[in-house]
Amino acid sequence: xxxxxxxxxxxxxxxxxxxxxxxxxxxxxxxxxxxxxxxxxxxxxxxxxxxxxxxxxxxxxxxxxxxxxxxxxxxxxxxxxxxxxxxxxxxxxxxxxxxxxxxxxxxxxxxxxxxxxxxxxxxxxxxxxxxxxxxxxxxxxxxxxxxxxxxxxxxxxxxxxxxxxxxxxxxxxxxxxxxxxxxxxxxxxxxxxxxxxxxxxxxxxxxxx
Numbered sequence: 001x002x003x004x005x006x007x008x009x010x011x012x013x014x015x016x017x018x019x020x021x022x023x024x025x026x027x028x029x030x031x032x033x034x035x036x037x038x039x040x041x042x043x044x045x046x047x048x049x050x051x052x053x054x055x056x057x058x059x060x061x062x063x064x065x066x067x068x069x070x071x072x073x074x075x076x077x078x079x080x081x082x083x084x085x086x087x088x089x090x091x092x093x094x095x096x097x098x099x100x101x102x103x104x105x106x107x108x109x110x111x112x113x114x115x116x117x118x119x120x121x122x123x124x125x126x127x128x129x130x131x132x133x134x135x136x137x138x139x140x141x142x143x144x145x146x147x148x149x150x151x152x153x154x155x156x157x158x159x160x161x162x163x164x165x166x167x168x169x170x171x172x173x174x175x176x177x178x179x180x181x182x183x184x185x186x187x188x189x190x191x192x193x194x195x196x197x198x199x200x201x202x203x204x205x206x207x208x209x
Contacts, residue, residue, distance in 0.1 A: 008078055016071045023067055027060050030079055034059060034086050040119045040167050041090050046097055055093070059086040080170075080177040115159070119167060124148045126166040127197075150200040158193035165190065 008029075014022035038052040062085050063070075070081055094113040115123070124147035151159055164175045176186045 012071065012074075012078060015067070023064070026078065027063055027067070027082070030082055031056055031060070033079065034082065037083060037168050038086055038090060040115075040122075040163070041087075041113060042116070043094060043097075043113060044116045044118070046093060049097065050093055055086065055089050059089055062089075076177045077174060080174050083170075083174075083178060115163065119163075120148055120151055123151065123163060123167050127162065146201050146204055147197070149204065150197050153200050154193070154197055158189070158196050161186075161190050161193045162197070 008026070011022045011026045011029075015026055034056045035052050038055045042050060042052060042055070059082070063082055066085070070078075075081065076084070091113060121144070124144050127147055128143055151162075154162075160179075161175070164170050164178065170178065172183050172186055176183045179186065181189070
């Protein structure tokens, strides 16, 4: 799990005092984290039209314009604030390019963009490697398939917790800020998500001949 670099607060203080180089460093140091987030989230049907690096560049341009207000109000820890701008961009891209394939714009706006198959597979692998998956006596390949199926049946809100933690690798503080909940509530929701995942997998086992 990634943790905010210790000197981020120092850069924020310097940027608040009007140091332009500090503002630039503050934005640029998170470029790779943002690119990873966009790559994880972006529907593969958009791959031919949308480059994650372009989304990140647009995000940083918007963030640069909004930075003075952020420095004044500090509504969120820095990376969750920056990530929220990228997330808005990803949602808009899905709405713009894929809405014709959905039932309605209203339905699409009420849901998170679906997770690409490659990201689901990566999430399944990380859950297995982390030791949080059920201790079933099956081959890893079979277990991976079980986890992928269980993830598809998991509630959207529960799956989102797992994506933020294991795929985007946000810290507990960052996840709580991104979801606008307390860290205590986050821990409970994380436990609920894992419990639900294990329960779904157990049901799968019972359904098998």
